[in-house]
Amino acid sequence: MSVLVDEDTRVVVQGITGGEGKFHTEQMLEYGTDVVAGAVPGKGGQEVAGVPVYDTVSRAAREEDADASVLFVPPAFAADALFEALDAPLDLVVAITEGIPTQDMSRVYRRQQETDTYLVGPNCPGVITPGEAKLGILPGNIFSGGSVGLISRSGTLTYQVVDNLTERGLGQSTAIGIGGDPIIGTDFIDALELFNADSETDAVVMCGEIGGEDEEDAAAYIDQHVDTPVVGFIAGRTAPPGKRMGHAGAIVSGSGTGTAESKINALEAAGVPVGDTPEEVADNVSDLL
Amino acid sequence: MSVLVDEDTRVVVQGITGGEGKFHTEQMLEYGTDVVAGAVPGKGGQEVAGVPVYDTVSRAAREEDADASVLFVPPAFAADALFEALDAPLDLVVAITEGIPTQDMSRVYRRQQETDTYLVGPNCPGVITPGEAKLGILPGNIFSGGSVGLISRSGTLTYQVVDNLTERGLGQSTAIGIGGDPIIGTDFIDALELFNADSETDAVVMCGEIGGEDEEDAAAYIDQHVDTPVVGFIAGRTAPPGKRMGHAGAIVSGSGTGTAESKINALEAAGVPVGDTPEEVADNVSDLL
């Protein structure tokens, strides 16, 4: 089992004709993902990596019976492409694009909340169910199938943690990169809900970072609703207030909210062991299983 | 019993300090309506007809425990006032104002559909439950308590029909003026649903008119979902295409949709007898009860 994506997921790549779109389409196909169409306005009728391109997402979805998309559209056009995916409608949209203006995402999020579409990202590495499908840019080779669910705000940190898990023989059910932006679709709570309901996920790793209060909210949710054991990690303990640490969302506000300390305390209070290093995270998972 | 309003309804008058607001507040109070507050920006602290005025609807609702409003705000400010009422939030908003721009109403309607607030109107005479409460400008004296529910797109036509009913001793449970605009909150179907669920409404009169397809939709709804007998009337049989007959919504389109004929046929096909004159409507009700 898995959450969000599996071997039956039929994927449209939005922005398939761009450099990144094309490269990662090939990578996704190679991993076994069922990429059935691309969508780029004005490029309908073309083919990329053997995949037919349509002018609109709705037509791509209709003609190829797609249910998910992955988005490599440049930031200036990404919000429009997201609205298009929500309208198609698709069940899942994974937005890889980094640098979407926050107000654009606020409007997308407003609309997405009214729909039944899962939005993952933006500014995320994607979603992978090892051995079945990956939607995004995650390097497939480091993942291995298993029963650990992974939720992370960061891409390469995810790889690091997965590497530590895989090294100990702890395979993954699904890994979800929820993204490093201030406003994202699927958040920790949404992802925890999915994993908690998944019979084949036996433990969940959540990699948080400074900024916002999502980890604190997740801790409260875990305390109330999550039976599956959860292990945590928080990046940014050394980040000074007021400085954006790469991710648009990774910033400790001037008034001191969003600190690593607050998140670690909240998680620990909810019974979630928080590792000091990625290795310790893997140790903690190992202890639970 | 009754629908939408009764003696426990606690009413805020939006625009209470204007000429119409003040006059009809007095009329509503006289009828026994529990008008508990007025709301007009910048007029907080005043009193109108013994009713305290607040600067915002939310404060009026909070301080006076109100659950409904009736709106006498001029068209240019009405949409904003409606958004304010939806936000307060109130259970019921009755918008009397005529002449609200259609695009404003489209936005209000978009928002209202997401809320739990009933919106009646705009451009309507209001709602009355005889002997209990009236919200609006309906002349209370022509109504009498009873078991006939009334739904109408028009004000004075309502009075005419009520007069014919009352003459025959057919009292009313509640009368709802749904309004003559192209975009309205509560439509025939919404009102029919309320009356159908009301144990003390034994028959429903619906007064439609040319324009739009609400009556046709209502006919289909009646056919499928309404057990309470329904009697109809349609104004505008003689209206030529392309001319607006007073109400913004009362227009037979150039392509011929929205005609009286189409509405009458639809209703009759759904088993709803449609009277040729208001007197005949009363006769038809009489026959049913």
Add this chain to the structure above:
Amino acid sequence: MRLHEYQAKEVFAEAGIPVPDAELARTVEEAVAAAEEIGYPVAIKAQVHVGGRGKAGGIELVENETEAREAADRILGMDLKGFHVDRVLVEDAVNFVNEVYVGVTMDRGVGRPVAMVSSRGGVNIEEVAEEDPDAIAREHIDPAFGMHDFQARKAVYDAGLDRDVAGDVASILTTLYDLWEERDGADAEINPLMVTADDEVIAADAVFNIDGDALFRQPDLAELEDEAAEDDLEAKANEYGFDYVRLDGNVGIIGNGAGLVMTTLDLVDYYGGAPANFLDIGGGAKAERVANALDMVFSDENVDAVVFNIFGGITRGDEVANGINSALEQFDDIPKPVIVRLAGTKAEEGMEILNTDLVQVEATLEDAVQAAVAAAEEVDS
């Protein structure tokens, strides 16, 4: 409120939609001068609010001065489906290979705007809608967000337009929608939007109707209103602030409230008469308004008798009765017989006030209408 083609094109052009070179002309000389300046061939187009102007002879394509003069002379002053033509638009005739349709209107059934595109432009779109609804791509717009760019593209591609012009048409549709939204449009249409051999697009016709209820915040468009009014009586109704529609019959009708007035019209028809007009004096009318209403209906030479039907809610029967009395007392001879029915607020007082030397009073709606129909028949015969 309906704009004329030339007014709509000015508004569209200002927003960046390409339109042909054109000039308005009120005389044959002006028309010829305009044609010379623009260069032949030009189209000479009657500026009246009538659909199907082409078929009705209101549009002509001319190649030279002689033809221009003849066409202008014929069209200016002609009667087009009941409308007098006093202006023509002289316009560069566009060489096109294709005609498409784009439009925006409010879909009242869902309470949302709808944008439409069809590859079958240049013909009556309502006929297309009936014959082959799938030939029109429709995209409902969320009024909270406005039209998303993808929706314009989707409509254009769903309509099957060529990829070579899709981008330009989508961008014109976006402009049209934004204009419709900003300027409180009721209907905005370009039909046809012509496509030239080198894939340029240009609006060869333009419809822009404005929501009359929103004119208060569109002052520049409101100024155009007078220019667009056509019928003297309807202009008078505007001045008095009445909802008024002129019809073909001979029974004049005055009442309060749109539904009740429509019902009165219907009853006139039901009892064998023919309504001359719809006139709603609205709620709470005072004496002067009552007098104005009578003036309106008396001014209509087709009217043979008048039925005055009031059901008072806010409107008071006594005020109406006083208004009727004082309006009629001015006349030595009452121009047309007036039948009055008052009900509702202060109706009894009103009935007593009414001067029965001047008017005939009836107790019910049905009786009043029947009396008016009979009176009109008598005058007419």
Add this chain to the structure above:
Amino acid sequence: MRLHEYQAKEVFAEAGIPVPDAELARTVEEAVAAAEEIGYPVAIKAQVHVGGRGKAGGIELVENETEAREAADRILGMDLKGFHVDRVLVEDAVNFVNEVYVGVTMDRGVGRPVAMVSSRGGVNIEEVAEEDPDAIAREHIDPAFGMHDFQARKAVYDAGLDRDVAGDVASILTTLYDLWEERDGADAEINPLMVTADDEVIAADAVFNIDGDALFRQPDLAELEDEAAEDDLEAKANEYGFDYVRLDGNVGIIGNGAGLVMTTLDLVDYYGGAPANFLDIGGGAKAERVANALDMVFSDENVDAVVFNIFGGITRGDEVANGINSALEQFDDIPKPVIVRLAGTKAEEGMEILNTDLVQVEATLEDAVQAAVAAAEEVDS
């Protein structure tokens, strides 16, 4: 991106928000001339990105030329919480009876904008928020609709503002919100918004931070960016397109991906070292980008050793290794010891490529960080 007070005020004034007469000065003479022109009393205000400028001595109220000269002389060139002051705003001192706060920001917790009003203006609003959260009225805005007028009024009345100024403050809040929305604001604040004895309101301070990701569609604001940049190294990072933050420590850190770089910083701290910076080279970096990153970190004189931590996804270990080799081969003497750890895509190839005469290679993140901390300690001692 943060605007300076004087830049923010220009933007606000253009939108119709009243601001005091003011002029920017870069020298004492300019400041005195400005003061003379505006008329005493004036405020002389350091233009640096520092909160609490007043308390820190960066703002002074002066009554005459002597005072103006002294104040300008003292403030220009001063070091304010680590920032060098090279510009002052000379501004008409407003006579006020009351100070309020208005602001707009994105509430990321709910994904919606929030408009705020408080009667406790003129003080640190974050302190107010902590001490007495109810003193700030907050109104969440639906981004699909924008701020409704009633919301501005509601915020103002809920904040308990006087009815005499409520309308003006609500209208300023509306303008501020619209500006924030149109110009892609991150935070927009007026604190204090001064209220004069005759109920005029005027923005005595102004904060306007722009969403850096939206600068592509705010070209005029993007032009202000250079003017606002303060730190040489941060300016260089902008040029190179790196996400870079300078810190106090001596272990330079380069990595790919924000979360992993932050984690590397945290591990430096965890193993007893002190990070000198955050530097994310992003995904898919090629040799030149690697060299630029090394240049950045070498340029920081505080750095004693560098840890280069790459987990390749899109980024390829071999490319990174080649970049590191070629960057370091230029030096006769490597300026600071560099410890490299490569994992993920083509990591093994990269490890083989790396010239171990130039760098120290470690197999795990933990080992690499510990080695860097040790190396920095050694250099430092």
